[in-house]
Amino acid sequence: GESVGLHLPTLSVQEGDNSIINCAYSNSASDYFIWYKQESGKGPQFIIDIRSNMDKRQGQRVTVLLNKTVKHLSLQIAATQPGDSAVYFCAENGNSGYALNFGKGTSLLVTP
Amino acid sequence: DVKVTQSSRYLVKRTGEKVFLECVQDMDHENMFWYRQDPGLGLRLIYFSYDVKMKEKGDIPEGYSVSREKKERFSLILESASTNQTSMYLCASSGKAGKRETQYFGPGTRLLVL
Structure with missing residues:
Protein backbone atom coordinates (compact mmCIF):
# COMPACT_ATOMS: atom_id res chain seq x y z
CA GLY A 1 0.00 0.00 0.00
CA GLU A 2 0.92 3.63 -0.07
CA SER A 3 3.06 4.90 2.75
CA VAL A 4 4.59 8.00 4.20
CA GLY A 5 7.87 7.38 5.93
CA LEU A 6 10.62 9.19 7.74
CA HIS A 7 14.26 8.33 7.31
CA LEU A 8 15.31 8.80 10.95
CA PRO A 9 13.20 8.23 14.03
CA THR A 10 15.37 10.54 16.19
CA LEU A 11 17.60 13.51 15.50
CA SER A 12 19.83 15.28 18.00
CA VAL A 13 21.24 18.71 17.17
CA GLN A 14 23.05 21.41 19.07
CA GLU A 15 21.37 24.69 19.79
CA GLY A 16 22.11 27.14 17.01
CA ASP A 17 22.76 24.49 14.38
CA ASN A 18 20.47 23.89 11.43
CA SER A 19 18.22 20.81 11.46
CA ILE A 20 17.03 18.78 8.52
CA ILE A 21 14.20 16.30 8.86
CA ASN A 22 13.43 14.05 5.93
CA CYS A 23 10.32 12.32 4.69
CA ALA A 24 9.73 9.89 1.83
CA TYR A 25 6.37 9.29 0.24
CA SER A 26 5.33 6.69 -2.28
CA ASN A 27 2.16 7.93 -3.93
CA SER A 28 2.93 9.82 -7.13
CA ALA A 29 -0.58 11.29 -7.03
CA SER A 30 0.23 13.28 -3.89
CA ASP A 31 0.05 16.99 -4.62
CA TYR A 32 -0.12 18.60 -1.19
CA PHE A 33 2.30 18.16 1.70
CA ILE A 34 2.29 19.44 5.25
CA TRP A 35 4.72 19.48 8.15
CA TYR A 36 3.44 19.32 11.71
CA SER A 52 3.41 20.01 -5.88
CA ASN A 53 3.74 22.94 -8.27
CA MET A 54 6.51 24.28 -6.02
CA ASP A 55 9.82 22.78 -4.95
CA LYS A 56 10.63 25.15 -2.10
CA ARG A 57 8.72 27.23 0.38
CA GLN A 58 10.03 29.31 3.23
CA GLY A 59 8.51 30.35 6.49
CA GLN A 60 9.93 31.87 9.62
CA ARG A 61 13.13 29.89 10.27
CA VAL A 62 11.69 26.91 8.38
CA THR A 63 12.04 25.81 4.78
CA VAL A 64 10.30 22.90 3.10
CA LEU A 65 11.87 21.31 0.04
CA LEU A 66 9.99 18.99 -2.28
CA ASN A 67 11.65 16.67 -4.77
CA LYS A 68 8.89 15.02 -6.77
CA THR A 69 11.33 13.02 -8.87
CA VAL A 70 12.45 10.94 -5.91
CA LYS A 71 9.31 11.53 -3.83
CA HIS A 72 11.16 13.20 -1.01
CA LEU A 73 10.23 16.00 1.32
CA SER A 74 12.41 17.75 3.86
CA LEU A 75 11.98 20.30 6.61
CA GLN A 76 14.89 22.57 7.40
CA ILE A 77 14.94 24.52 10.65
CA ALA A 78 17.48 27.31 10.86
CA ALA A 79 19.29 28.18 14.10
CA THR A 80 17.54 25.44 16.05
CA GLN A 81 16.37 26.45 19.51
CA PRO A 82 15.45 24.39 22.59
CA GLY A 83 11.79 25.20 21.90
CA ASP A 84 12.09 23.32 18.63
CA SER A 85 12.45 20.03 20.50
CA ALA A 86 9.40 18.02 19.46
CA GLY A 105 7.30 11.16 13.10
CA THR A 106 10.90 12.14 13.84
CA SER A 107 11.85 13.19 17.33
CA LEU A 108 14.07 16.27 17.32
CA LEU A 109 16.15 16.88 20.44
CA VAL A 110 17.99 20.17 20.76
CA THR A 111 20.91 20.11 23.16
CA PRO A 112 22.56 23.20 24.69
CA ASP B 1 -6.65 31.43 14.54
CA VAL B 2 -8.30 28.06 14.21
CA LYS B 3 -9.31 26.64 17.52
CA VAL B 4 -10.14 22.99 18.07
CA THR B 5 -11.05 22.04 21.61
CA GLN B 6 -11.56 18.64 23.20
CA SER B 7 -13.73 18.10 26.23
CA SER B 8 -11.13 16.37 28.40
CA ARG B 9 -7.34 16.25 28.51
CA TYR B 10 -7.23 13.10 30.65
CA LEU B 11 -9.85 10.43 31.19
CA VAL B 12 -9.85 7.20 33.19
CA LYS B 13 -12.60 4.68 32.51
CA ARG B 14 -13.32 1.07 33.36
CA THR B 15 -13.69 -1.79 30.90
CA GLY B 16 -17.21 -1.96 29.54
CA GLU B 17 -18.07 1.67 30.20
CA LYS B 18 -19.51 3.86 27.48
CA VAL B 19 -17.17 6.75 26.76
CA PHE B 20 -17.90 10.02 24.99
CA LEU B 21 -15.15 12.24 23.63
CA GLU B 22 -16.28 15.64 22.43
CA CYS B 23 -14.61 17.93 19.92
CA VAL B 24 -15.59 21.46 18.95
CA GLN B 25 -14.10 23.71 16.27
CA ASP B 26 -14.80 27.39 15.82
CA MET B 27 -13.79 27.95 12.18
CA ASP B 28 -16.92 26.75 10.42
CA HIS B 29 -14.93 23.85 8.98
CA GLU B 30 -16.83 21.19 7.09
CA ASN B 31 -14.45 18.28 7.67
CA MET B 32 -13.79 16.80 11.08
CA PHE B 33 -11.65 13.81 12.02
CA TRP B 34 -10.91 11.51 14.92
CA TYR B 35 -7.51 9.83 15.23
CA ARG B 36 -5.80 7.75 17.82
CA GLN B 37 -2.08 8.00 18.38
CA ASP B 38 -0.01 5.18 19.79
CA PRO B 39 3.77 4.86 20.19
CA GLY B 40 5.35 3.39 17.07
CA LEU B 41 2.07 3.42 15.16
CA GLY B 42 1.66 7.12 14.51
CA LEU B 43 -1.70 8.69 13.77
CA ARG B 44 -4.45 6.32 12.70
CA LEU B 45 -7.76 7.56 11.39
CA ILE B 46 -10.82 6.23 13.18
CA TYR B 47 -13.68 8.16 11.57
CA PHE B 48 -14.24 11.39 9.74
CA SER B 49 -17.17 13.54 8.75
CA TYR B 50 -17.50 15.94 5.82
CA ASP B 51 -20.89 17.34 6.72
CA VAL B 52 -23.49 17.34 9.45
CA LYS B 53 -24.91 13.86 9.99
CA MET B 54 -22.41 12.41 7.51
CA LYS B 55 -19.67 10.04 8.58
CA GLU B 56 -17.12 7.81 6.94
CA LYS B 57 -15.06 4.99 8.41
CA GLY B 58 -11.35 5.47 8.59
CA ASP B 59 -8.69 2.82 8.95
CA ILE B 60 -9.64 1.50 12.39
CA PRO B 61 -13.36 2.10 13.09
CA GLU B 62 -13.99 -1.13 15.01
CA GLY B 63 -15.19 -0.50 18.54
CA TYR B 64 -15.99 3.15 17.84
CA SER B 65 -18.89 5.20 16.58
CA VAL B 66 -19.30 8.92 15.92
CA SER B 67 -21.96 11.57 15.92
CA ARG B 68 -22.11 14.90 14.10
CA GLU B 69 -25.38 16.65 14.89
CA LYS B 70 -23.98 20.16 14.51
CA LYS B 71 -21.32 21.44 12.16
CA GLU B 72 -18.98 22.56 14.91
CA ARG B 73 -19.16 19.42 17.03
CA PHE B 74 -17.92 15.89 16.38
CA SER B 75 -18.22 13.22 19.04
CA LEU B 76 -16.38 9.93 19.32
CA ILE B 77 -18.15 7.16 21.22
CA LEU B 78 -16.64 4.02 22.66
CA GLU B 79 -19.70 1.83 23.13
CA SER B 80 -17.96 -0.56 25.54
CA ALA B 81 -14.47 0.52 26.40
CA SER B 82 -11.71 -2.06 26.33
CA THR B 83 -8.13 -1.90 27.56
CA ASN B 84 -6.80 -1.89 23.99
CA GLN B 85 -8.53 1.43 23.50
CA THR B 86 -6.16 3.08 25.94
CA SER B 87 -4.58 5.73 23.77
CA MET B 88 -4.21 9.40 22.91
CA TYR B 89 -7.24 10.60 20.92
CA LEU B 90 -6.86 13.56 18.62
CA CYS B 91 -9.60 15.51 16.90
CA ALA B 92 -8.91 17.61 13.81
CA SER B 93 -10.83 19.80 11.40
CA SER B 94 -10.26 21.20 7.93
CA GLY B 95 -12.06 23.59 5.65
CA LYS B 96 -13.95 22.64 2.55
CA ALA B 97 -15.71 19.29 2.17
CA GLY B 98 -14.04 17.10 -0.37
CA LYS B 99 -10.74 18.94 -0.27
CA ARG B 100 -7.75 17.31 1.34
CA GLU B 101 -6.04 20.22 3.00
CA THR B 102 -4.46 21.31 6.23
CA GLN B 103 -5.98 19.73 9.27
CA TYR B 104 -5.94 21.60 12.56
CA PHE B 105 -5.69 19.52 15.69
CA GLY B 106 -7.05 19.79 19.19
CA PRO B 107 -4.86 19.24 22.27
CA GLY B 108 -5.76 15.57 22.56
CA THR B 109 -7.48 13.40 25.16
CA ARG B 110 -5.37 10.80 26.89
CA LEU B 111 -7.70 7.91 27.73
CA LEU B 112 -6.81 5.13 30.13
CA VAL B 113 -9.13 2.12 30.25
CA LEU B 114 -8.67 -0.07 33.32
Missing part, protein backbone atom coordinates in the same frame (compact mmCIF):
# COMPACT_ATOMS: atom_id res chain seq x y z
CA LYS A 37 5.19 19.79 15.05
CA GLN A 38 3.98 17.95 18.11
CA GLU A 39 5.29 18.88 21.53
CA SER A 40 5.00 16.47 24.40
CA GLY A 41 1.42 16.13 25.63
CA LYS A 42 -0.01 18.38 22.93
CA GLY A 43 -1.75 17.97 19.60
CA PRO A 44 0.13 18.37 16.30
CA GLN A 45 0.58 21.97 15.23
CA PHE A 46 0.72 23.08 11.60
CA ILE A 47 4.14 24.44 10.60
CA ILE A 48 4.24 24.82 6.84
CA ASP A 49 2.79 23.32 3.69
CA ILE A 50 3.74 23.04 0.05
CA ARG A 51 1.93 22.13 -3.13
CA VAL A 87 8.21 15.28 17.15
CA TYR A 88 7.84 16.37 13.54
CA PHE A 89 5.39 14.71 11.14
CA CYS A 90 5.00 14.97 7.43
CA ALA A 91 1.62 14.39 5.81
CA GLU A 92 0.40 14.11 2.24
CA ASN A 93 -2.88 13.74 0.41
CA GLY A 94 -2.11 10.91 -1.97
CA ASN A 95 -4.99 8.65 -1.08
CA SER A 96 -8.47 9.14 -2.39
CA GLY A 97 -11.00 10.43 0.05
CA TYR A 98 -10.78 13.18 2.60
CA ALA A 99 -7.97 12.03 4.82
CA LEU A 100 -4.28 12.82 4.86
CA ASN A 101 -1.55 10.19 5.24
CA PHE A 102 0.75 10.89 8.16
CA GLY A 103 4.27 9.72 8.72
CA LYS A 104 5.19 8.20 12.07
Whole structure:
Protein backbone atom coordinates (compact mmCIF):
# COMPACT_ATOMS: atom_id res chain seq x y z
CA GLY A 1 0.00 0.00 0.00
CA GLU A 2 0.92 3.63 -0.07
CA SER A 3 3.06 4.90 2.75
CA VAL A 4 4.59 8.00 4.20
CA GLY A 5 7.87 7.38 5.93
CA LEU A 6 10.62 9.19 7.74
CA HIS A 7 14.26 8.33 7.31
CA LEU A 8 15.31 8.80 10.95
CA PRO A 9 13.20 8.23 14.03
CA THR A 10 15.37 10.54 16.19
CA LEU A 11 17.60 13.51 15.50
CA SER A 12 19.83 15.28 18.00
CA VAL A 13 21.24 18.71 17.17
CA GLN A 14 23.05 21.41 19.07
CA GLU A 15 21.37 24.69 19.79
CA GLY A 16 22.11 27.14 17.01
CA ASP A 17 22.76 24.49 14.38
CA ASN A 18 20.47 23.89 11.43
CA SER A 19 18.22 20.81 11.46
CA ILE A 20 17.03 18.78 8.52
CA ILE A 21 14.20 16.30 8.86
CA ASN A 22 13.43 14.05 5.93
CA CYS A 23 10.32 12.32 4.69
CA ALA A 24 9.73 9.89 1.83
CA TYR A 25 6.37 9.29 0.24
CA SER A 26 5.33 6.69 -2.28
CA ASN A 27 2.16 7.93 -3.93
CA SER A 28 2.93 9.82 -7.13
CA ALA A 29 -0.58 11.29 -7.03
CA SER A 30 0.23 13.28 -3.89
CA ASP A 31 0.05 16.99 -4.62
CA TYR A 32 -0.12 18.60 -1.19
CA PHE A 33 2.30 18.16 1.70
CA ILE A 34 2.29 19.44 5.25
CA TRP A 35 4.72 19.48 8.15
CA TYR A 36 3.44 19.32 11.71
CA LYS A 37 5.19 19.79 15.05
CA GLN A 38 3.98 17.95 18.11
CA GLU A 39 5.29 18.88 21.53
CA SER A 40 5.00 16.47 24.40
CA GLY A 41 1.42 16.13 25.63
CA LYS A 42 -0.01 18.38 22.93
CA GLY A 43 -1.75 17.97 19.60
CA PRO A 44 0.13 18.37 16.30
CA GLN A 45 0.58 21.97 15.23
CA PHE A 46 0.72 23.08 11.60
CA ILE A 47 4.14 24.44 10.60
CA ILE A 48 4.24 24.82 6.84
CA ASP A 49 2.79 23.32 3.69
CA ILE A 50 3.74 23.04 0.05
CA ARG A 51 1.93 22.13 -3.13
CA SER A 52 3.41 20.01 -5.88
CA ASN A 53 3.74 22.94 -8.27
CA MET A 54 6.51 24.28 -6.02
CA ASP A 55 9.82 22.78 -4.95
CA LYS A 56 10.63 25.15 -2.10
CA ARG A 57 8.72 27.23 0.38
CA GLN A 58 10.03 29.31 3.23
CA GLY A 59 8.51 30.35 6.49
CA GLN A 60 9.93 31.87 9.62
CA ARG A 61 13.13 29.89 10.27
CA VAL A 62 11.69 26.91 8.38
CA THR A 63 12.04 25.81 4.78
CA VAL A 64 10.30 22.90 3.10
CA LEU A 65 11.87 21.31 0.04
CA LEU A 66 9.99 18.99 -2.28
CA ASN A 67 11.65 16.67 -4.77
CA LYS A 68 8.89 15.02 -6.77
CA THR A 69 11.33 13.02 -8.87
CA VAL A 70 12.45 10.94 -5.91
CA LYS A 71 9.31 11.53 -3.83
CA HIS A 72 11.16 13.20 -1.01
CA LEU A 73 10.23 16.00 1.32
CA SER A 74 12.41 17.75 3.86
CA LEU A 75 11.98 20.30 6.61
CA GLN A 76 14.89 22.57 7.40
CA ILE A 77 14.94 24.52 10.65
CA ALA A 78 17.48 27.31 10.86
CA ALA A 79 19.29 28.18 14.10
CA THR A 80 17.54 25.44 16.05
CA GLN A 81 16.37 26.45 19.51
CA PRO A 82 15.45 24.39 22.59
CA GLY A 83 11.79 25.20 21.90
CA ASP A 84 12.09 23.32 18.63
CA SER A 85 12.45 20.03 20.50
CA ALA A 86 9.40 18.02 19.46
CA VAL A 87 8.21 15.28 17.15
CA TYR A 88 7.84 16.37 13.54
CA PHE A 89 5.39 14.71 11.14
CA CYS A 90 5.00 14.97 7.43
CA ALA A 91 1.62 14.39 5.81
CA GLU A 92 0.40 14.11 2.24
CA ASN A 93 -2.88 13.74 0.41
CA GLY A 94 -2.11 10.91 -1.97
CA ASN A 95 -4.99 8.65 -1.08
CA SER A 96 -8.47 9.14 -2.39
CA GLY A 97 -11.00 10.43 0.05
CA TYR A 98 -10.78 13.18 2.60
CA ALA A 99 -7.97 12.03 4.82
CA LEU A 100 -4.28 12.82 4.86
CA ASN A 101 -1.55 10.19 5.24
CA PHE A 102 0.75 10.89 8.16
CA GLY A 103 4.27 9.72 8.72
CA LYS A 104 5.19 8.20 12.07
CA GLY A 105 7.30 11.16 13.10
CA THR A 106 10.90 12.14 13.84
CA SER A 107 11.85 13.19 17.33
CA LEU A 108 14.07 16.27 17.32
CA LEU A 109 16.15 16.88 20.44
CA VAL A 110 17.99 20.17 20.76
CA THR A 111 20.91 20.11 23.16
CA PRO A 112 22.56 23.20 24.69
CA ASP B 1 -6.65 31.43 14.54
CA VAL B 2 -8.30 28.06 14.21
CA LYS B 3 -9.31 26.64 17.52
CA VAL B 4 -10.14 22.99 18.07
CA THR B 5 -11.05 22.04 21.61
CA GLN B 6 -11.56 18.64 23.20
CA SER B 7 -13.73 18.10 26.23
CA SER B 8 -11.13 16.37 28.40
CA ARG B 9 -7.34 16.25 28.51
CA TYR B 10 -7.23 13.10 30.65
CA LEU B 11 -9.85 10.43 31.19
CA VAL B 12 -9.85 7.20 33.19
CA LYS B 13 -12.60 4.68 32.51
CA ARG B 14 -13.32 1.07 33.36
CA THR B 15 -13.69 -1.79 30.90
CA GLY B 16 -17.21 -1.96 29.54
CA GLU B 17 -18.07 1.67 30.20
CA LYS B 18 -19.51 3.86 27.48
CA VAL B 19 -17.17 6.75 26.76
CA PHE B 20 -17.90 10.02 24.99
CA LEU B 21 -15.15 12.24 23.63
CA GLU B 22 -16.28 15.64 22.43
CA CYS B 23 -14.61 17.93 19.92
CA VAL B 24 -15.59 21.46 18.95
CA GLN B 25 -14.10 23.71 16.27
CA ASP B 26 -14.80 27.39 15.82
CA MET B 27 -13.79 27.95 12.18
CA ASP B 28 -16.92 26.75 10.42
CA HIS B 29 -14.93 23.85 8.98
CA GLU B 30 -16.83 21.19 7.09
CA ASN B 31 -14.45 18.28 7.67
CA MET B 32 -13.79 16.80 11.08
CA PHE B 33 -11.65 13.81 12.02
CA TRP B 34 -10.91 11.51 14.92
CA TYR B 35 -7.51 9.83 15.23
CA ARG B 36 -5.80 7.75 17.82
CA GLN B 37 -2.08 8.00 18.38
CA ASP B 38 -0.01 5.18 19.79
CA PRO B 39 3.77 4.86 20.19
CA GLY B 40 5.35 3.39 17.07
CA LEU B 41 2.07 3.42 15.16
CA GLY B 42 1.66 7.12 14.51
CA LEU B 43 -1.70 8.69 13.77
CA ARG B 44 -4.45 6.32 12.70
CA LEU B 45 -7.76 7.56 11.39
CA ILE B 46 -10.82 6.23 13.18
CA TYR B 47 -13.68 8.16 11.57
CA PHE B 48 -14.24 11.39 9.74
CA SER B 49 -17.17 13.54 8.75
CA TYR B 50 -17.50 15.94 5.82
CA ASP B 51 -20.89 17.34 6.72
CA VAL B 52 -23.49 17.34 9.45
CA LYS B 53 -24.91 13.86 9.99
CA MET B 54 -22.41 12.41 7.51
CA LYS B 55 -19.67 10.04 8.58
CA GLU B 56 -17.12 7.81 6.94
CA LYS B 57 -15.06 4.99 8.41
CA GLY B 58 -11.35 5.47 8.59
CA ASP B 59 -8.69 2.82 8.95
CA ILE B 60 -9.64 1.50 12.39
CA PRO B 61 -13.36 2.10 13.09
CA GLU B 62 -13.99 -1.13 15.01
CA GLY B 63 -15.19 -0.50 18.54
CA TYR B 64 -15.99 3.15 17.84
CA SER B 65 -18.89 5.20 16.58
CA VAL B 66 -19.30 8.92 15.92
CA SER B 67 -21.96 11.57 15.92
CA ARG B 68 -22.11 14.90 14.10
CA GLU B 69 -25.38 16.65 14.89
CA LYS B 70 -23.98 20.16 14.51
CA LYS B 71 -21.32 21.44 12.16
CA GLU B 72 -18.98 22.56 14.91
CA ARG B 73 -19.16 19.42 17.03
CA PHE B 74 -17.92 15.89 16.38
CA SER B 75 -18.22 13.22 19.04
CA LEU B 76 -16.38 9.93 19.32
CA ILE B 77 -18.15 7.16 21.22
CA LEU B 78 -16.64 4.02 22.66
CA GLU B 79 -19.70 1.83 23.13
CA SER B 80 -17.96 -0.56 25.54
CA ALA B 81 -14.47 0.52 26.40
CA SER B 82 -11.71 -2.06 26.33
CA THR B 83 -8.13 -1.90 27.56
CA ASN B 84 -6.80 -1.89 23.99
CA GLN B 85 -8.53 1.43 23.50
CA THR B 86 -6.16 3.08 25.94
CA SER B 87 -4.58 5.73 23.77
CA MET B 88 -4.21 9.40 22.91
CA TYR B 89 -7.24 10.60 20.92
CA LEU B 90 -6.86 13.56 18.62
CA CYS B 91 -9.60 15.51 16.90
CA ALA B 92 -8.91 17.61 13.81
CA SER B 93 -10.83 19.80 11.40
CA SER B 94 -10.26 21.20 7.93
CA GLY B 95 -12.06 23.59 5.65
CA LYS B 96 -13.95 22.64 2.55
CA ALA B 97 -15.71 19.29 2.17
CA GLY B 98 -14.04 17.10 -0.37
CA LYS B 99 -10.74 18.94 -0.27
CA ARG B 100 -7.75 17.31 1.34
CA GLU B 101 -6.04 20.22 3.00
CA THR B 102 -4.46 21.31 6.23
CA GLN B 103 -5.98 19.73 9.27
CA TYR B 104 -5.94 21.60 12.56
CA PHE B 105 -5.69 19.52 15.69
CA GLY B 106 -7.05 19.79 19.19
CA PRO B 107 -4.86 19.24 22.27
CA GLY B 108 -5.76 15.57 22.56
CA THR B 109 -7.48 13.40 25.16
CA ARG B 110 -5.37 10.80 26.89
CA LEU B 111 -7.70 7.91 27.73
CA LEU B 112 -6.81 5.13 30.13
CA VAL B 113 -9.13 2.12 30.25
CA LEU B 114 -8.67 -0.07 33.32
